[in-house]
Amino acid sequence: MELARLSSKGQITVPIEIRKKLNLKEGDKVLFFEEDGKIVVANASLMAFKELQSSMMGEAEKQGFKSDNEINEYVKEIRKELWEKKYENND
Template identity: 40%
Template sequence: MHVRKISDKGQIVIPSEIRRKLEMNEGDQIAFIETKKGNLLLVNVNKIMIDEVQEL
């Protein structure tokens, strides 16, 4: 588990391990998606199809 503080500007730092796993690079767009079960997902928009997310 990774825990981060939110800055006074509402920003967080995504740990490098997570960025590598999600293949995130500078300039990528990130989506925060709530699932039907109430979980929150962090998704690299550049790597997925919108249809895939709607199934969650």
């Protein structure tokens, strides 16, 4: 259990062990929300990533991809096309 003191401006310093567990770095945003009657503190970026990941679940299969390798090869192909398009006139 960690303890923090609230300043007159409503600010707290997140204890180092909690920052480590949440993988928080200077400038990161912290999310507060209520869950089962408790206030939860979370790394906002990680929560957004997890939400995106959850919403994308099953989309690759819907597009006809059968393996992670197929997806990786498709991404490489798209990146190559974008690179060539961006730099084709910069000889």
